[in-house]
Amino acid sequence: MNKRFSGKVALVTGATSGIGRETALQFAREGARVVLSGRREPQGRAVVSEIEAAGSEALFVRTDVTDAESVRRLVDATVARFGRLDCAFNNAGIGGDTMKPTAEHSQENWDNVIATNLTGVWLSMKFEISAMLQYGGGSIVNNSSGYGLVGSSVGHAPYAAAKHGVIGLTRSAAIEYATQGIRVNAVCPGWTHSEMVDPALAAMPEAFAAILKNDVPMQRIAAAAEIARAVLWLCSDEASYVTGHPLVVDGGALAR
Numbered sequence: 001m002n003k004r005f006s007g008k009v010a011l012v013t014g015a016t017s018g019i020g021r022e023t024a025l026q027f028a029r030e031g032a033r034v035v036l037s038g039r040r041e042p043q044g045r046a047v048v049s050e051i052e053a054a055g056s057e058a059l060f061v062r063t064d065v066t067d068a069e070s071v072r073r074l075v076d077a078t079v080a081r082f083g084r085l086d087c088a089f090n091n092a093g094i095g096g097d098t099m100k101p102t103a104e105h106s107q108e109n110w111d112n113v114i115a116t117n118l119t120g121v122w123l124s125m126k127f128e129i130s131a132m133l134q135y136g137g138g139s140i141v142n143n144s145s146g147y148g149l150v151g152s153s154v155g156h157a158p159y160a161a162a163k164h165g166v167i168g169l170t171r172s173a174a175i176e177y178a179t180q181g182i183r184v185n186a187v188c189p190g191w192t193h194s195e196m197v198d199p200a201l202a203a204m205p206e207a208f209a210a211i212l213k214n215d216v217p218m219q220r221i222a223a224a225a226e227i228a229r230a231v232l233w234l235c236s237d238e239a240s241y242v243t244g245h246p247l248v249v250d251g252g253a254l255a256r
Contacts, residue, residue: 003031004236009082011035011075013065013124014092016043018194019143022224023089023231028056030232032087035078037063057082065092065120075127084135087235090124091143093117093162095196099155110158117162122169129173129182137181139235142170144186146250153215163188167246174244183243185234190250192222218251 010027014020015036027034028051036058038044044060051058061077064070078085096113097105121142132138147156148163167186174184191197191211201208201221212219230249233239248254 003029004232004238005087006031008032008086009035009078009084010087010089010235011037011078011085011128012089012091013037013063013074013120014143015047015060016040018196019189019192019224019227019231020089020091021047023091023228024058025051026225026228026232027087028054028058031056033057033082035059035061035074035081037061037065037074038092039064063092065090065124066115068123068126071120071123072127075131079131085128085131086135086138088124088128088132088138088140089143089231089235090121090128090140092120092124093143093196096156096159098159098200101155102157105158113156113158114162114165117159118165118169121166125169125173125184129177132182133180138183139239140173140182140184141231141234142166142184142186144170144188144246146188146190146248146254148186148188149246149248149254170246171244178243183234183239185239185242185244186246187227187230187234188246188248188250189227190216190222190248190253192227193224197221215256216251216253217255220251222249222251 010032012024015024016038024034048058048060061074063074094116097109144166145163147160148167152160170186
């Protein structure tokens with residue numbers, strides 16, 4: 001049976017847990033050879049072992065997406081191991097401080113969130129695009145957020161600003177490389193089970209119940225697998241005429 005990504009090489013940043021981990025696993029199930037990156041080596045190697053146990057090939061490269069040389073080494077290692085780069089999911093991100101009005105955020109928090117969630121995506125694209133251009137093109141998906149399209153209602157303006165920036169970056173790159181075989185899209189998840197969301201869910205169950213009741217028509221939080229499936233679709237040939245698009249996967253929240 002021919003799989004959607006047979007013969008392809010996929011790179012996933014922030015792949016040690018949550019949406020990134022699930023996306024890496026789904027790429028592997030669909031036939032891709034997968035390169036995973038993150039800052040936590042034991043977790044990254046555990047995902048590699050899971051992929052290899054299922055009969056696919058994978059590589060973990062410890063990476064700090066805020067550091068240009070670290071990202072360069074990641075992409076170089078991908079090409080050195082597998083000979084090409086076809087798909088990339090730029091997923092690495094942090095939540096930063098929440099429940100604070102804009103003027104009460106520290107500059108340290110602002111700088112950290114922007115460095116990881118926006119500059120990290122740009123650095124990843126910078127080196128991924130260069131590699132893809134050498135091998136006939138590819139597809140990039142950047143992880144934005146529902147808060148990349150609307151203002152934050154939970155007091156994390158730096159996060160919303162970074163995620164809005166990811167969409168502007170995505171659209172700009174999509175225009176620039178549209179005739180060079182590279183498609184660039186964004187996925188915009190709503191509330192999704194992850195290491196970022198689940199602790200807050202456990203700490204504030206009543207607040208989250210109110211959010212789901214008032215804001216999410218489907219009345220539930222997404223599974224990471226549901227976001228991963230959207231990422232794979234955007235990377236696949238099924239989306240061959242889709243570029244510059246922020247795909248919202250949020251249970252209907254932004255339909256209100």
